[in-house]
Amino acid sequence: MPYFDAASAAPLHPVARQALLASLDEGWADPARLYREGRRARLLLDAAREAAAEAVGCRPDELVFTPSGTRAVHDGLAGALAGRRRTGRHLVVSAVEHSSVLASAAALEAAGGSFTTVPVDRAGRVAPGAYAAALRPDTALAALQSANHEVGTEQPVAEAAEECRAAGVPLLVDAAQSLAWGPVASGWSLLTASAHKWGGPSGVGLLAVRKGTRFAFQGPADERESGRAPGFPDLPAIVAAAASLRAVRQEAAEEGARLRALVERIRERVPALVPDVEVVGDPVRRLPHLVTFSCLYVDGETLLHALDRAGFSVSSGSSCTSSTLAPSHVLQAMGVLSEGNVRVSLPPGTAEEDVERFLDVLPGVVASVRQHLGAPVAPAPAARTASESGLVIDSLGKRCPIPVIELARAIGDVPVGGLVTVLSDDGAARLDIPAWCDMREQEYVGERPAERGTAYVVRRLT
Amino acid sequence: MPYFDAASAAPLHPVARQALLASLDEGWADPARLYREGRRARLLLDAAREAAAEAVGCRPDELVFTPSGTRAVHDGLAGALAGRRRTGRHLVVSAVEHSSVLASAAALEAAGGSFTTVPVDRAGRVAPGAYAAALRPDTALAALQSANHEVGTEQPVAEAAEECRAAGVPLLVDAAQSLAWGPVASGWSLLTASAHKWGGPSGVGLLAVRKGTRFAFQGPADERESGRAPGFPDLPAIVAAAASLRAVRQEAAEEGARLRALVERIRERVPALVPDVEVVGDPVRRLPHLVTFSCLYVDGETLLHALDRAGFSVSSGSSCTSSTLAPSHVLQAMGVLSEGNVRVSLPPGTAEEDVERFLDVLPGVVASVRQHLGAPVAPAPAARTASESGLVIDSLGKRCPIPVIELARAIGDVPVGGLVTVLSDDGAARLDIPAWCDMREQEYVGERPAERGTAYVVRRLT
Incomplete structure (x- = not known):
């Protein structure tokens, strides 16, 4: 395993x-x-x-x-x-x-x-x-x-x-x-x-x-x-x-080169195999054995459990897996997506076949987590109110990655140039809504305090 | 071993x-x-x-x-x-x-x-x-x-x-x-x-x-x-x-009783086998496996090395074995002899024969350390000055147990009722000179600061 x-x-x-x-x-x-x-x-x-x-x-x-x-x-x-x-x-x-x-x-x-x-x-x-x-x-x-x-x-x-x-x-x-x-x-x-x-x-x-x-x-x-x-x-x-x-140390040069190539394979192929993934960290000046990526619309804990059931032990910097409910301070400092975060760090001796099998399994696992998360949201669509400033989505009380999923569902409902405001009291939203805008080429306008939680404002560009 | x-x-x-x-x-x-x-x-x-x-x-x-x-x-x-x-x-x-x-x-x-x-x-x-x-x-x-x-x-x-x-x-x-x-x-x-x-x-x-x-x-x-x-x-x-x-814990009652009897044997026989020994610690309300005694006119480090050569690993609270040059604070607080201190603590399973062999070996080891320590002192007897207050022994610069050995050698040179003053800058003297007086039924008069070190005053009673 x-x-x-x-x-x-x-x-x-x-x-x-x-x-x-x-x-x-x-x-x-x-x-x-x-x-x-x-x-x-x-x-x-x-x-x-x-x-x-x-x-x-x-x-x-x-x-x-x-x-x-x-x-x-x-x-x-x-x-x-x-x-x-x-x-x-x-x-x-x-x-x-x-x-x-x-x-x-x-x-x-x-x-x-x-x-x-x-x-x-x-x-x-x-x-x-x-x-x-x-x-x-x-x-x-x-x-x-x-x-x-x-x-x-x-x-x-x-x-x-x-x-x-x-x-x-x-x-x-x-x-x-x-x-x-x-x-x-x-x-x-x-x-x-x-x-x-x-x-x-x-x-x-x-x-x-x-x-x-x-x-x-x-x-x-x-x-x-x-x-x-x-x-x-x-x-x-x-x-x-x-x-x-x-x-x-005696094995470091040889084993490091081997693991570096395996990690390179993950870095290249995960974005090709899984839609809406951000691979993070320096692509060159990096540890040989470690790679981290984040998957939009996925909650980290469910993903870890699904990968565990598929036989893979990985960790995550997503807020949903931590007892503090805050996303990893590292991802926060980098300003990158935190939801659906997966860290893969290969121990010495990791077999090439195991990496291949991971790449085989991952797309289906992510897809099923997304489907599972999408399902409960669909019958009860986010509470929306149209206002002079556009669409307002009330995601209060909902945990990562739900606010981002609701934003993604709503953006098509405003005209290009229109605004969507997401109300959220989940800490990960501060990181993940701007990251989603980057990935989706939408404009992140900014945040302001709301009566409850924070209002994150996004302008539809495409 | x-x-x-x-x-x-x-x-x-x-x-x-x-x-x-x-x-x-x-x-x-x-x-x-x-x-x-x-x-x-x-x-x-x-x-x-x-x-x-x-x-x-x-x-x-x-x-x-x-x-x-x-x-x-x-x-x-x-x-x-x-x-x-x-x-x-x-x-x-x-x-x-x-x-x-x-x-x-x-x-x-x-x-x-x-x-x-x-x-x-x-x-x-x-x-x-x-x-x-x-x-x-x-x-x-x-x-x-x-x-x-x-x-x-x-x-x-x-x-x-x-x-x-x-x-x-x-x-x-x-x-x-x-x-x-x-x-x-x-x-x-x-x-x-x-x-x-x-x-x-x-x-x-x-x-x-x-x-x-x-x-x-x-x-x-x-x-x-x-x-x-x-x-x-x-x-x-x-x-x-x-x-x-x-x-x-499952073995504690049985093994504790067995070790308690072995320790009791050491407590009884060491003073009978080795002259000038003080067994310290509570004889009844005590750990089952541990006994400590101190030997007059013996330095702890030499004794430990000699016992080690004889095949026995024990420890000592004597100052001579510590890097701080101070005798054990425990012996100090108890006010008991610290020189030639030996702690025996038996691990579970200790064989009765090993304890017997220790009791066989100990008297000879202590005697040979005493002989060895006595020898270098004899040709250069302590500097003595007679004064109105009796005999003064200059033990400055000499480490435990030499000051006590010099006191023991000198006490016979003053009449009963006469005073011997030991000048010492070794911390163990404060503990060991009163302890020697107790063991030898001499009167420990007290200490006072001296030009160098401390003057310990003893009155000959017997």
Whole structure:
């Protein structure tokens, strides 16, 4: 059964499994102890640190193991911010960072600091000079992902690092999605990563802090991991993480090229096979294994369930699959369609046949979801009122993608040049109505607050 | 080769290993995802939570999995303190808590809060009424371990909980050392534990927060584990932790009785076999598997190395084995001898023959360490000056146990009733010179600051 959500968690790499099993017997004792079991554990820990540091491109004493990528980000950002508190309490992040980075920025703000969000283009990429423009005299730290976790776009890390260096601001690079494929461009001051993204076990993150970077770990003091990662280290998992990182790197060039071609096939063929699809993310400067597209008139959760029934495990940034009812902040920042969003991220070893089968299955699945969604809407057409300003559609209380479906049904009822206003209280409408206009070559006039929800105004052009 | 340091980390229980291996294939995916791999992971996580909650004696929705016992303590204390910030920022802890609790107390103080340390008796036990006496109107939280990690003494948790309940203060119980042997007495509001102490894998801690306890997780927000433990959960380790907790509990009554008898044998025979030994900790209200004793005129590190060479892995609270050069805060709080300290903690399944062999080997090992330490001191006797106040021994710059050895050598040189003053800048002297006086029935007069270090004054009585 094909699993296409490696960007969430990759299945355990055989080398990770092997190393984990081997170190269960050798790696359970406390590496801080003097007796033989402790010394054996210490040897394993030291060797794992050397291997991981080599893959990261840093010195072993610059790298510590954390319990997860999220903890590496939380503690890395907090420690670097505290280390430069005298400079100020301002943080710069891109708009498409992982939630662990954005949650840290929010926590900084709640504690009296501030942050600036650097925008991205429609491909999800930070513009040259954007970091330089966001840095201030009181900026303590900047953060930029190496590549985006939802759309695969690679960020200009070297350029941003140079802009930060020129301003004397350290840069933290969240390399969670890219570390399997190669080291991060030099110039970073801090780097974080997560082992279960590269086929290592869960329970292991990396935090590297370059010598010379001011860092003050926040939280109760603990002697483990140079005082930067409290708690007893999960040694078997750490050993497995380091061994598998080395293994995936050895396979990276060949496997990356193979997956890149498979993803290219999906990027090209999905829009040809499925009507009204927007493939998002940078087509070239991207992770080899990841592609994301959105389907008009489809709700993400129903689509995921239908694909799951067809045997495919994928994820989605649509609002309809999230407990927060908000579409993915990444898609929002890019200004692209969020409804019917599907992220395909291929684990190493993905068979070409499975991708072909996915391409075979997808058109029918999307069509059936659309049919299913269209059916309940048809007998009860949207409440419409004609007014001097055109047609008004009351989509209040209806969830994505219904407001867009109702807009699409109504647009033919006004003359070319006429207006359609959609009243909606669903957050995804703000993203998806303009995206629909783009795709349909209609004019998105704008939004204004309504008595309830928001009024989105569209002019019929074709 | 006998490993007698289960209180640091127990070897992996066979059930833990089995569960870990089984869940590597089923438990690597993200339990928050909707597809089949995610649903399987969610089922495993839910089942593990139910099993762990049953062993703890709480509802599943009161319990979350953390990356370690230390993180459970750090985050549990911080969250409970923040939840009651309106009441105040005062914390009550016993003097013999684990370092993770004391480091949290220090962090609270550094952030503008305060804490009170409840003393213990010579057995390491908190007195009835001691918590009630320490609680203040602005006390937000109290913490007490279920049993001590260095000397095995069980604490009066039910009594302290009742004292806290009467004052309306929640009590956090650190159950890291005792959870394998049975549930904690009721009355706690928060409970923490660590899987690798009961034979589970490293990488898993427990944090239980009773419904109705105010709790505000500190740090960046994250949806995992009810918002109380950020980061991707280490599911195979969690499954193994829960399964092994259930398994050790089933074996606890029988194995506990067996180990209790072996420990009793060590408690009785070590003082008979080795001269000048103090067995510490409560002889009855104690963990079944743990015993600690200290040997006069012995340095802990040399003793550990000698025992390691003889095939025994034990730990020590002597200052000479710690990077901080301070003797264990637990022994300090108890006011007992710290030099030549040995903690024996037997893992389940410890063979009687191994304990017998330890008792065979120990006297010779201690004697040879004493001989070795005596030798370099003999040719260069301590610098002594006779003064109106008796004999003065200059032990400045000498590490534990040398100051005590020099005192013991010198006491015969003053008449009964005469004074010996030891000048020392070694922290262990403050503990070990009074402890030596107790053991030797000499009078410890007191200490005063000296030009360098501290002057410890002893009167010869016998």
